[in-house]
Amino acid sequence: MRQTIGDFLIRRLQEVGVRHIFGVPGDYNLEFMQQLEVRGEPAWVGNCNELNASYATDAYARLNGIGALVVTHGVGALSAINGIAGAYSEHVPVILISGSLPLRAVQRGDLMHHTLADREKGNFCRMFAEVTGAQARLTPENAVVEIDRLILTAWRNKLPVYLELPSDISYLEIAVPEAPLALEMMPSEWESLSTCTEMILRRLRSAKSPAFLLDLDAIRFGVAGQIMVLAERFHIKVATLNCAKGAVAESSSQYIGTYAGIGSSRATREAIEGSDCLLTVGYRRVESTSGFFTAKLPASAIHLNSHHVDTAEMTYQGVYLAELLQTVVDSSSGNPTTKPPARPPTKSTFVPSAEPLSQDAYWKAIQNFLQPGDVIIAEDGTSSAGFGRLTLPDDCIYVTGAFVWCSIGYATAALLGASLASPGRRHILLTGEGSLQMTVQEISTVMRHDLKPWIFVNQNQGYTVERAVLGKDAKFNDVATWRYSELPHVFSRDKKAETYVVTTSSELQKVLDAPHSGMVFVECVMNKFDAPIDLIIGGHAIAETDYGARGPQAAPNAQIALPTKPAERTVERPPR
Known part of the structure; x- marks a missing residue:
């Protein structure tokens, strides 16, 4: 059987279950993009930038079992490398396809754009060797072997891989196997x-x-x-x-x-x-x-x-x-299985009020809002710390990058990948404004694909997690206060989104109880010094670990302090 290298790569991706491909077009990958366009599947998603694409693919792969993204050489690949490193540290099988320099240019040593102007001889493969499980530059001679090797390595080891596809070989026909690629683990010794x-x-x-x-x-x-x-x-x-x-x-x-x-x-x-x-x-x-x-x-x-x-x-x-x-x-099949009764669903004791919205009330409301089968994507910081104490209903999926790689901004782009990987479920994004500002453009892609998640944004005037570590009221922990609830209307002229600003738990509960048919975006205004207890404890531990016992966190009022009693956790409405 003969097939072009690009079509064979696309075919292999389909065979292992990739239904969507993320990324950003660039001149070195356009020939492959054209083949994808003609074939019509997997579906091309298209992202606002390569970093967002890497985050979205990471979340997609967590739910789908494997994912793929396409970038262009050098600038695109390095823009994606942060998300790929996160996938490496958190064991996620992502296939990064980098449309790269024409093979003839590499062979001649031509100086090309999107390079370091150093007659590139594999330096990007070496860069990605630190954050991927395998790397390869395709040639007509090795394409079949290397495509299969990289896909199987990603799936078997649950690690990302880096594949360079030179721009002048994607349309070359080669002999390829007819049998589909089988995702099988190696048998144990x-x-x-x-x-x-x-x-x-x-x-x-x-x-x-x-x-x-x-x-x-x-x-x-x-x-x-x-x-x-x-x-x-x-x-x-x-x-x-x-x-x-x-x-x-x-x-x-x-x-x-x-x-x-x-x-x-x-x-x-x-x-x-x-x-x-x-x-x-x-x-x-x-x-x-x-x-x-x-x-x-x-x-x-x-x-x-x-x-x-x-x-x-x-x-x-x-x-x-x-x-x-x-x-x-x-x-052990001879041992009798005695399945104990399941615990009843968890509901918090929560009475909405007209008092300013607090972290405590917010998380009690979210606990009651959760349903079996939800996909929850929680950002690093306030969102992951607050959510960590909640009980997941049955069949829920929890997606976060908050505890190992900890790259803020992950969750907003991850919402896109998780939504496409698991249609038919309800998707909930929990994030803070500092993280949202990192990758907020990807909400436009969510809307472009007519997805309808719930998005909750903590508006508390900055990096709350950092205030718990060091710089309680420091300027370096402040961010610009956007009109977050208006962003969906900026990102799409045609798609409708329901947007709200809530400042009390009663207002929040009213939104949660109302019927909705589209995307729901809720800006939740809270005091900048109010934080989940686990965030404060964790922030203090980070400071001790990072700076030592005599570090700057020892100064008075350097951190958000642990509450001495519940009555002291008051919330004041921040200025708008």
Whole structure:
């Protein structure tokens, strides 16, 4: 079978489930873009800039299993590299296709635009080698092998990859395989898998207080089902790190909450730290997910990783996470499964009032607003800290970049990718104005594709998370106060959006209770010193970690302070 290189690449993307492609056109990728236009699918999305495209693709891949974006050489690729680095640190399979210099120009050493004027010899591949799982520049000779290698590497390892497509080869015909590309994990090494399975079952059967601790790989590798079967079969308590919220149903009686070292509830901490058979899934001791290194896991813990298992005594190499957990499930099928009753849905005790809107009232209203099946995209800072204490209804998906890469602005562009990846669900963006200003243009793309999410923006005059770290009332933590609720009308002449400004919890509740048919944009005005308690605690911990005990945060009034009693958490209406 013969096919052009560009068409073969598009075909492979379709075969692995890519239904939308994000990105920005540029002269080095236009020949590939034309092939995509003629083919008609996957659907071209088109973004306001490459950074937004990388964020949108990241969220799309989290929900869809894999995603792809197209940029142009140099300027486009480096504009996207921040989002690609985030995908690398948070284990998201993204395929970055960079339309690059003509192959003849590379071979001749011609000086071209969008380069460093240095007769480019692979320097962008080397740059991306630090933040991707694999890299390649396509040629007619290697195109088939490298396209398949990069796609499989991204999917199997849950990491982004970087693919350069020279602008003069996309229309060249080559011999290609007729068979579709099958997304299959490598099989585990049989002896390691067998002995590891026996070890885990032996430990579980003798344990009095077994527990699971889930990092984000439990979501990326799709193993929540096996984990909950084992949890019910062996009466295992299940906790998640903050970055893995939503990995398992929070209504399950096996679920015991978020573990974050000393930031955990007493029951959660005792269950994890006192477990005589703790199984971690993809655990990484990052300061922001381990309670600033206060996590104390038992030395006897069994650490299940994507490609190997570690214990204090031994490492089992070549054992793959999903296959291992399924083998443990199958090998323990004789154990009766007793599924405990689910907890009833969580509703907060919340009475709306005409008092100025506070963080406390805002999050109680949001808790009651959530429904089963929602997709919630929460920005780093106030939004992720406030949302972290809420209980997810069943079948909800939680998307955030708040705990590992922590690049503010992610959530607004991620809303686009999440919405396209999961049609038919209700999508909710929770963000702050500082983060919104980073990537706000992508709301125009959301509207261009006639998507209808809920968007909640905390308008509190600046970077609240930074005020909790250092600079409570410093000018460097201020941002311009936009008329946020008017932005949808600026971004689209034709698409209708319902926009609101709320300053009290009664006004907010009225919006939440009303019927809506289009996109809903809610600007929530709050005091700039009002913050979720976890944000304040986390901000103080960041300052201690970053600056030391004698840092500038020790000065009077340098940070948003912890409340001494609830009555002191008053809210004043900020000037408009």
